[in-house]
Amino acid sequence: MDILRDQSLRDLNTFGLPAVARWFVRASSSADLLESLDFARGNGLPVLPLGGGSNLVLAGDPPGLVLQVGLPGFDVADAGPQGVLVRVGAGEDWTGLVDRCLGLGLYGLENLALIPGTAGAAPIQNIGAYGVEVRNVLEGVEAVEIATGAVRTFDNGECAFGYRDSVFKGVLKDRFVVAAVTLRLSRLPVVSASYGALATELSRRGVAEPTPIDVAEAVRHLRRTKLPDPAVTGNAGSFFQNPVVAPGIAGALRSAHPGLPTFPSEDGRVKLAAAWLIEQCGFKGARRGAAGVHPSHALVLVNHGGATGRDILALADEIRSAVFGRFGVSLAIEPRIVG
Ligand SMILES: Cc1cc2nc3c(=O)[nH]c(=O)nc-3n(C[C@H](O)[C@H](O)[C@H](O)COP(=O)(O)OP(=O)(O)OC[C@H]3O[C@@H](n4cnc5c(N)ncnc54)[C@H](O)[C@@H]3O)c2cc1C
Missing domain, CATH: 3.30.465.10 (Uridine Diphospho-n-acetylenolpyruvylglucosamine Reductase; domain 3)
Structure with missing residues (x-):
């Protein structure tokens, strides 16, 4: 196991954002993992666990040891x-x-x-x-x-x-x-196919009694058509969580904005479609330099090439202010912000 210095993280995050790990290790076994943690402890380094880097915004260089977890099994x-x-x-x-x-x-x-x-x-x-x-x-x-x-x-x-x-x-x-x-x-093929967009896609395919394979194929199709491939355009999937609010607030918002899609949340509150709120504020397809909002999915912020984490966060701030100003709703950022 090699502990590396000054490792570029650009290819290790799906946004393709630039950052450098002062210390970096890939742990491919339990022994590697324990040894890496010993090393961090011995040198007083904080540890950032890293997987595929698909839920991260690297806004600066992580301070300690970046530990990429590669344990198989x-x-x-x-x-x-x-x-x-x-x-x-x-x-x-x-x-x-x-x-x-x-x-x-x-x-x-x-x-x-x-x-x-x-x-x-x-x-x-x-x-x-x-x-x-x-x-x-x-x-x-x-x-x-x-x-x-x-x-x-x-x-x-x-x-x-x-x-x-x-x-x-x-x-x-x-x-x-x-x-x-x-x-x-x-081993029993129990399926969960009632989610709106999935049910619609299965019915479009003429599948009345879906098997797990049907569900997986429909989900793959929906994802491929809706979400940008990070290998082509850097992104971290949904950038904002759907806000969850009290039923009274949801009701007032729906009265003022009848098009607002809402969904029940399991805790009795109501989930609002963040993508709709962002789209209403005119951000779908917006671009600020190399940072942008995907033209067909307002929830996905993208790196058109050369954006930094700060660029992405500045655009996110602009969107959050606009949504709060118009709807009084706070959007929470979904990916982890590092640096
Ligand atoms: C195109 C696209 C579509 C996506 N769609 C979805 C979706 O539909 N639903 C959804 O929920 N998410 C989605 N995501 C987000 C992402 O795929 C998930 O959050 C995923 O689980 C992140 O995995 P990762 O290995 O890349 O984690 P990373 O981005 O590497 O890390 C994410 C967080 O987990 C921590 N972490 C990673 N590995 C470990 C570990 N072994 N131990 C402790 N902490 C760890 C990191 O420190 C960080 O805080 C999407 C992302 C993209 C790019």
Whole structure:
């Protein structure tokens, strides 16, 4: 295992933003991981765990050790008549994992097809798409405490999952590196296909009783048509979370703006479509130098080539001010801001 100095991170984040890690290591085994944490501790360096860099805005150089988690692993164990527990190393590619499980007839991940990044990052913001979140299938998380090197297992409840949220973004932020996740999947093809855009796509395809493969194909199609490919145009997916507000506020906003799309949130509150709010403020397709808003998806900020993290954040500030000024709604940034 090599600990590198002054490693460029430009190719290690999907926004393609420039930044340099003063210290950088890729941990490909548990031994590497523990050794890296020892090194950081011995040198008083803060640790930034890195996966695929698909949920980051690098606004400056990270101060300590950037630890790219590359731990492999894929083990399946039977759990009950139709259930299986799949233990996955944190460094496994999420999209590859979804495809592999589908190929083996292990179901539950179809709606999360084509989400970039690693398995280890999936619980950090409780990844979700098309009506399913990773918390719906997550059995547990194995993590190593950065301060001590001790291994700890978190069950689903201890992860305190919420909408794009978990304990690892809250009170335990930067205290643990995820080493593996265990998912509870099913050999029975149970599908979740009621989410609006997914149901519409399946019906457009003439699929009345979808199989998990149908769901995965529809999700892949929707994602490929709606979202820019980071390999072509730098981005981090949805840049803002959908705001969740009290029903009274949602009702008042809907009366003033009848076109505003709203969705029920599981806690009795109401989710507002951030993309609609941004589009109404005229930002769809807007450009400020090399930073921009995608022309067909107002929630996705893009790097047209040569933007810095500061450029992206300046545009984000402009959007947040405009949305707040017009609707009185605060938009929260979804990716992690570093530096
Ligand atoms: C085109 C595109 C589409 C996307 N669509 C979706 C979507 O539909 N739904 C969704 O939820 N997200 C989506 N995202 C966001 C992103 O894919 C997910 O958040 C993903 O889980 C990030 O994985 P990563 O490995 O790239 O994490 P990184 O970006 O490397 O890291 C993200 C955060 O997790 C931490 N982290 C990473 N690995 C570990 C680890 N092993 N242990 C501890 N902390 C760790 C980092 O420190 C950082 O705080 C999209 C992104 C893009 C570019």
